[in-house]
Amino acid sequence: MRALLLISHGSRLAISREENLRLAGILKERTGIPVVECAFLEAAEPSIPEGIDRCAAAGASEVVVLLNFLNSGNHVTRDIPAILETCASRHPGLRIVSTPPVGTHPGIADLFMDILRKLSANVQESGKP
Secondary structure, three states: OOEEEEEEEOOHHHHHHHHHHHHHHHHHHHHHHHHHHEEEEOOOEHHHHHHHHHHHHHHOOOOEEEEEEOOHHHHHHHHHHHHHHHHHOOOOOOEEEEEHHHOOOOOOOOHHHHHHHHHHHHHHHHHOO
């Protein structure tokens, strides 16, 4: 069985954790993947190893790690792969695959353009610059 683990940086602000939990719920609904968890690199719980453990405990044979990071910085290229490697050694037989960061997706410019259009429309409606 495939599981999805949404990984974000993490923040001490509760709203950040809530946004990630909400996104994980939307992904679960839209993908139909039975196990969707979220985890954080730092400053919030659960940690990435705890997220992998939850997926394994739910019976996953494969965990797709969805990187909720914009670019390929040190966390994406070094820190997270090292954590995932350690997790894989703790769960023999569990396949862990990772997506690229969202900023590399060809649709990212379209997403930003949509955000800018909505901002412009809101500014025009409010009359404030």
